[in-house]
Amino acid sequence: MSLINIQNLKTYFHTRAGTTRAVDDISFSLEKGEIVGVVGESGSGKSVTCHSILGLLPQPPAKIEGGSVTFNGSELIGLDPPLLRAIRGKQISMIFQDPMSCLNPYLRILDQVAEPILVHEDVTQEDAERRAIKMLEKVGIRDAASRANSYPHEFSGGMRQRAMIAMALVTNPDVLFADEPTTALDVTVQARILKILRDMRGELDVSVLFITHDLGVVAEVADRVVVMYQGKIVEQGNLVEIFKNPSHPYVKGLLACRPTFETKYRILPTVEDFLESETTPDGVVTIRERPDSAERLASLEKVTAASPPPTNVEDLAILLKTDNLQVHFHSGGGFFGKPREVVKAVDGVSLRIQRGQTLGLVGESGCGKTTIGRAILRLVHPTGGRVMYDDTELTSLGGKDLLSYRKRMQIIFQDPYASLNPRMTIEQALIEPMTVHGLGANRSERRDRVVALLEEVGLSPTHLLRYPHEFSGGQRQRLCVARALAVEPEFIVCDECVSAMDVSVQAQVLNLLRDLQDRRGLTYLFISHDLSVVKFMSDEVSVMKEGRIVEHDRAEALYHNPQEAYTQELLEAVPQGDLEALQKRFRDNA
Amino acid sequence: MAKFILGRILQAIPTLLVIATLTFFMTRMAPGGPFDGEKPIPEEIKERIEAHYGLNEPLHEQFLLYLSNLLQGDLGPSFKYIGWEVSELIAQAFPVSAQLGLCSLAIALTLGLPAGIVAALRKNSPWDYVPMSIAMIGICLPTFVLGPALILLFSSKLGWFSPMGWYSISDIVLPSLTLGLFYAAYIARLTRAGMLETLNQDYIRTARAKGAPPSQVVTKHALRGGLLPVVTFLGPAFAGLISGSFIIESIFFIPGLGRFFVTAAFNRDYTMVLGTVLFYATLIILLNLLVDVIQAALDPKARTQ
Numbered sequence: 001m002s003l004i005n006i007q008n009l010k011t012y013f014h015t016r017a018g019t020t021r022a023v024d025d026i027s028f029s030l031e032k033g034e035i036v037g038v039v040g041e042s043g044s045g046k047s048v049t050c051h052s053i054l055g056l057l058p059q060p061p062a063k064i065e066g067g068s069v070t071f072n073g074s075e076l077i078g079l080d081p082p083l084l085r086a087i088r089g090k091q092i093s094m095i096f097q098d099p100m101s102c103l104n105p106y107l108r109i110l111d112q113v114a115e116p117i118l119v120h121e122d123v124t125q126e127d128a129e130r131r132a133i134k135m136l137e138k139v140g141i142r143d144a145a146s147r148a149n150s151y152p153h154e155f156s157g158g159m160r161q162r163a164m165i166a167m168a169l170v171t172n173p174d175v176l177f178a179d180e181p182t183t184a185l186d187v188t189v190q191a192r193i194l195k196i197l198r199d200m201r202g203e204l205d206v207s208v209l210f211i212t213h214d215l216g217v218v219a220e221v222a223d224r225v226v227v228m229y230q231g232k233i234v235e236q237g238n239l240v241e242i243f244k245n246p247s248h249p250y251v252k253g254l255l256a257c258r259p260t261f262e263t264k265y266r267i268l269p270t271v272e273d274f275l276e277s278e279t280t281p282d283g284v285v286t287i288r289e290r291p292d293s294a295e296r297l298a299s300l301e302k303v304t305a306a307s308p309p310p311t312n313v314e315d316l317a318i319l320l321k322t323d324n325l326q327v328h329f330h331s332g333g334g335f336f337g338k339p340r341e342v343v344k345a346v347d348g349v350s351l352r353i354q355r356g357q358t359l360g361l362v363g364e365s366g367c368g369k370t371t372i373g374r375a376i377l378r379l380v381h382p383t384g385g386r387v388m389y390d391d392t393e394l395t396s397l398g399g400k401d402l403l404s405y406r407k408r409m410q411i412i413f414q415d416p417y418a419s420l421n422p423r424m425t426i427e428q429a430l431i432e433p434m435t436v437h438g439l440g441a442n443r444s445e446r447r448d449r450v451v452a453l454l455e456e457v458g459l460s461p462t463h464l465l466r467y468p469h470e471f472s473g474g475q476r477q478r479l480c481v482a483r484a485l486a487v488e489p490e491f492i493v494c495d496e497c498v499s500a501m502d503v504s505v506q507a508q509v510l511n512l513l514r515d516l517q518d519r520r521g522l523t524y525l526f527i528s529h530d531l532s533v534v535k536f537m538s539d540e541v542s543v544m545k546e547g548r549i550v551e552h553d554r555a556e557a558l559y560h561n562p563q564e565a566y567t568q569e570l571l572e573a574v575p576q577g578d579l580e581a582l583q584k585r586f587r588d589n590a
Numbered sequence: 591m592a593k594f595i596l597g598r599i600l601q602a603i604p605t606l607l608v609i610a611t612l613t614f615f616m617t618r619m620a621p622g623g624p625f626d627g628e629k630p631i632p633e634e635i636k637e638r639i640e641a642h643y644g645l646n647e648p649l650h651e652q653f654l655l656y657l658s659n660l661l662q663g664d665l666g667p668s669f670k671y672i673g674w675e676v677s678e679l680i681a682q683a684f685p686v687s688a689q690l691g692l693c694s695l696a697i698a699l700t701l702g703l704p705a706g707i708v709a710a711l712r713k714n715s716p717w718d719y720v721p722m723s724i725a726m727i728g729i730c731l732p733t734f735v736l737g738p739a740l741i742l743l744f745s746s747k748l749g750w751f752s753p754m755g756w757y758s759i760s761d762i763v764l765p766s767l768t769l770g771l772f773y774a775a776y777i778a779r780l781t782r783a784g785m786l787e788t789l790n791q792d793y794i795r796t797a798r799a800k801g802a803p804p805s806q807v808v809t810k811h812a813l814r815g816g817l818l819p820v821v822t823f824l825g826p827a828f829a830g831l832i833s834g835s836f837i838i839e840s841i842f843f844i845p846g847l848g849r850f851f852v853t854a855a856f857n858r859d860y861t862m863v864l865g866t867v868l869f870y871a872t873l874i875i876l877l878n879l880l881v882d883v884i885q886a887a888l889d890p891k892a893r894t895q
Contacts, residue, residue, distance in 0.1 A: 056798055082803075089801030096799075101792040105891060106814045115810075116800045151890040167800070 001073055002029035003207050004053070004092075004175060009067035009077075011045075011052045014060065018281065022048040022062070024231035030175065035201060035208040037222030037239070039215060039254070041502035045231040046211045050177045052077075054094060055084045071175070090120040093168035097180035099160035103152040109136075110148035113167045120171055135166040138203075139196050157365070158189035165196060169204060176200075179211045186364040186529060191573040194220050213502055215258060216532075216575035219243070219582050227251050230277065230285045243579050249275035249289040256297075257507035259536035260578055261559055261571075266304040267511050268536070269297055271504040316354035319390060319491060319523050320376065325349045326384035327368070327375050345371040347547035348385065355490075358517070358524040360538030360555065362531055362570070368547040369527045373493040376525070377409055378402060389491075407437045410484035414496035416476035420468040426454075426479060427464045433486045453482040457512060474505035481512060491523045498533060510537060531574050535559055543567045591886070595879065602875045606868060610660065613867045614653055617860050624669035624858045643669065656864070665868075666861035670854070676865035679850060684869075686756060687834030687846035690766055695831050697770030698777055703820070705774075706781025710789060710816070711808065721778060728775025737768040737841040754843040765842040769835060773827060780823055785816035814888050821888065825881030829874045 011023040023045040030036050038046045051057045053069050053076060069076045071092065076084065093116070096102040104112055113132040117123060129148075136144035139162040152160055161181060168176055178197065182190040198221060201208060210221055218225055219239065226236040227250065234248040246252045253271035273296040277287045290296070327346040345368045353359045361369045374380045376387050378394060387394040394405060413419040420429060430450045431443075440446035451461040457478040468476060477497060484492055494513065498506040510533065516522055526537045534541055535555055542552040543566065551564040562568045623645070625636050640646050644655065659666060665676035705721040712718055744764060745753040751764050788794065789812055797811040834848025847866065854862035886893045 054799060056795060085801045085803060087801070089799060094799045096792060096796060098792060102796045104793040104797070104811050106889060107811075115797075115802065119800055119802050119806070153891050164796075167796075 002070075003032045003072065004030040004209075005070045006049070006053070007068045009049065009052060009069060010065040011048050011057065011062060012065050013062050021231045021284070023052060024285070025067070026228070026231075026233045028226050028233060028236055030207055030209055032207055033201070033205065034224060035198075035210055035222050037218035037225040038209060038211045038228060039213065039218050039225060040228035041213050041504060043230075044228040046228050047179050049228075050094060050179060050209065050211065054088050054092060054177070055079075055081065056094075086120070089116045089173075090171050091173050092175040092177065093171065093173040094177040094179065095161075095164045095168045095181050098184050099157065099164045100152065102164060103160060105152055108149055108151060109155065109163050113148070113163060113170055116167060116171045132166070132170055135170045136163065139163075139166045139169075139200070140192070141166070157185055158192065161185060161189075161193055162196065165193070165200070169200060169206065172204060173206060176206050176208045177211070178208055180213070182217060183212070183214070187531065187573040188364065188569060190217070191575075194575075197221060214575070215254060215503075216260075220575040227254070229287065232285070232287075234287070240579070240582050243582055249293065250287065254503065258503045259507075259510070259532045260576060261532060261535055261574075262578060263532075263536055264304060265300055267300050267514060268507040269300055270507045270511070273297060273300075316356065318352050319355040320351070320353045320525075321388040322349055322351045322372075322376065322385065323388065324385040325351075325372065325375060325382055325387060327371050327380055328383045344547050346375060346382075349544075349547070349549055351542060351549070353491075353523055353525060355523055356517075356521050357539045358526050358537050360534035360541040361525060361527045361544060362529065362534045362541060363544030364529060364570075367544045369544050370495055372544075373411065373495050373525060373527050377406070377411055377493060379411070403437070407487045408489050409491045409493070410487065410489040411493040411495060412477070412480050412484050412497040414499050416473060416480050417468070419480060420476060422468055425465050425467055429468075429479070430483055430486050433483060437487050439487060449486070453485055456485070456516070457482045458508075473501060474508055477501070477509050478512065481509070481516070485516070490521070491525070493525045493527065495527045496529065499528060499530065506533070513537070531570060543570065591883075595883070598879050598882070602872075605875065606871060609871045610657070610864065610868055611653075613864050614656065617855075617858070617863050618649060620858065622858050624860060626858070643667070660868075665865040668859055668862045670857045670859040670862065676861050679862065680847065680865060680869055683834070683845060683847040683850050686844060687839070687848060688832040690762060690769070690838070690844065690846060691828070691832030691834070693762055693766035694770035694773060695828060697766060698773035701770070701774035702777030703781055705778040707785055707808075707816075709778070709782045710785030713786065718782075722782065725775040725778040728771050729779070731772075733768050733772060733835070733837050734841060736771065737765070737838060740764050740768055741841075754841075756842075756844045761842075765838050765844060768841075769831065769838050773831070776827075777820055777823070780820050781816065784819040785812060788812045788815035791815070818885065818888060821881055821884055825877045826874060829870070829877045833870050833873055
């Protein structure tokens with residue numbers, strides 16, 4: 001008998017806009033001692049599946065329309081709320097994606113970790129706290145007895161996620177639902193959290209349902225994988241088999257569109273190269289394999305083969321140079337507060353970017369890479385050093401002089417939701433920078449340019465009068481790209497501009513950026529924490545740590561022969577998820 | 591914490607000084623004086639009175655004198671209530687207003703908080719619509735309409751309470767109800783909004799995923815965050831309530847501070863205006879400090895800031 005057996009589960013969302021089949025007739029099982037990975041992009045129904053099982057859905061608008069979920073043979077769907085509560089947090093626990101928002105900011109870590117014990121077992125407060133501290137130690141929180149008295153905001157991201165895991169495992173559950181537990185974390189922290197989960201499986205005999213959008217992560221932890229797309233399971237089975245021989249076009253697309261260290265494509269394949277889907281008004285989705293997918297891939301390979309031979313790098317002019325750039329922030333202080341502390345966000349960085357090339361800047365969160373990008377554009381003021389752009393020193397410019405350089409340099413931010421003004425139409429958003437810089441003779445000429453820009457980034461001119469909320473995340477990022485292009489810049493800072501996206505959308509945006517670079521001869525500073533993406537985009541790569549550059553080299557050389565220990569640590573922490581790595585992992589475990 | 595409180599109290603001194611200066615010169619700039627009546631008094635008598643109160647000195651000397659007296663805790667004599675010190679008048683009127691205010695606040699909290707919490711928990715049901723509609727009416731209805739309406743119903747028709755005055759203990763019921771219902775309506779809406787926002791947080795889902803019963807999810811996890819906006823509102827509201835309401839005190843003929851406050855301004859009772867303004871400002875500063883302390887107790891993040 002399976003530990004958890006899901007049969008024909010259907011969860012629909014009924015809203016005024018119509019019915020969405022979030023989970024549409026899925027069946028799979030979780031056996032004792034297994035880690036099953038559930039993979040899919042946002043909106044594919046993977047989280048809704050977990051929430052349906054545990055009764056955590058907001059009802060309405062969600063409704064479980066049918067199907068059965070058994071746990072140890074007893075039915076969970078339609079179970080009385082008190083009975084379900086007795087299982088929830090005791091026998092089946094769950095951890096969530098964002099450990100900051102998922103921990104209660106007003107309660108001590110200790111109280112939150114001890115709470116499940118107190119809810120489910122008849123023990124004293126002291127006993128519960130003792131067990132909570134023990135569990136916190138087990139998941140790798142040093143000095144747990146005193147740190148447990150902290151509040152969530154005093155913990156780092158990795159420690160918060162450890163606390164979440166401790167909270168879920170403290171009642172010694174049979175099953176753990178882990179919903180994107182490492183998505184918000186740096187690669188090195190992610191590697192540690194994944195190790196903890198694997199260790200806990202052995203130590204506490206817990207079976208895990210591991211939800212993620214990242215195939216690489218699945219390859220690191222799972223025994224079996226279930227791939228979901230638009231509410232349906234499109235493929236499930238043994239991990240190595242699926243990586244070796246994907247049968248469903250979506251899975252093929254998902255495997256192909258993810259840049260890895262070994263990616264040879266110049267333009268990435270996308271999921272759309274493999275499948276077509278159609279949604280009827282009542283929410284029924286049909287997915288078909290594209291008849292011409294083989295030709296499409298072949299043409300991508302042709303692009304790769306025909307890519308220009310590497311130019312002699314020495315000949316290229318240097319467009320941008322920073323010289324011992326420093327940005328220091330003051331924190332704390334105040335009339336009666338502690339003495340001021342200086343945070344050296346950027347601590348003496350010298351970079352150079354050649355015209356038409358891409359410099360990748362990688363590092364973990366808080367290393368200062370975003371601040372560098374902003375300091376170059378003078379969005380924050382450098383406290384020391386120089387920025388030389390085309391042989392002009394930017395740091396001393398002001399007013400009109402600076403404005404003329406702002407036209408030549410643009411930036412694309414991480415979050416396209418936050419960086420488009422929700423009260424401006426697309427037309428207004430794209431015309432504004434043109435007006436500022438006096439581009440285009442009159443309004444109609446500017447509008448023509450906007451139409452051309454929209455077409456260039458793959459959007460339709462019919463979108464002109466729409467507002468940002470009417471677009472998907474990927475479309476919004478295209479709009480941000482179009483806005484940056486509106487002033488015809490030569491240099492663009494891409495600040496984590498694909499980090500919040502699903503891999504399939506990420507591939508589209510990366511392709512767009514590369515295509516624009518080829519056509520317009522753009523120069524990029526590509527900032528990201530994702531080493532695979534940086535490798536795909538960059539000619540040269542700089543690795544940052546604590547405000548300084550620790551290593552710089554041509555991309556190929558840096559990834560194949562890293563010199564610094566920190567670079568090696570970063571590279572090793574990246575889940576590769578290719579077949580060889582997988583097979584090695586299974587061999588090692590066997 | 592003690593350091594923080596001390597710091598805030600020290601910061602209050604320049605604030606109060608600025609308020610005293612502005613009020614002093616603004617009241618003096620207003621036309622007319624405390625001894626200009628409808629029937630003019632003979633010039634020489636007026637001069638002698640003004641000399642008695644030091645009003646014939648140059649303005650800056652009067653100001654310096656006032657400040658030095660103030661530092662010794664002396665708010666000076668009232669110009670209108672002959673023979674009374676301003677501090678005596680405040681000492682007499684403030685307890686009346688404070689009683690009324692505390693009573694109103696108690697009504698506001700006992701009605702507003704539960705109504706807001708229940709409305710948030712049973713969103714989009716009659717438990718939400720009915721109290722929130724009443725609250726909307728409560729906010730829209732001015733006290734000078736609600737007060738007379740209550741008098742009409744409870745004293746003229748039913749004869750349960752006397753319509754005005756401040757003699758027996760039951761006299762507090764109608765005015766505090768008038769004042770309290772308005773604040774109850776406001777608090778109910780604030781509580782509902784705060785609770786709704788908190789209930790949508792991810793950590794509420796975490797608490798449910800632990801298997802905690804709904805009552806515990808609300809009391810242990812949602813209430814603190816949900817009530818923070820209410821606490822912020824309560825500081826200035828509380829100061830306003832206990833320092834008296836001119837309208838309520840006029841409708842119900844209550845000898846509270848609110849009436850003194852307004853009539854002193856009409857009478858050009860310079861010292862009385864200054865005294866009440868400074869008293870009110872001190873109250874606001876202290877209560878805002880209290881709010882910050884309570885907030886720090888509720889919110890660990892505010893503690894570190």
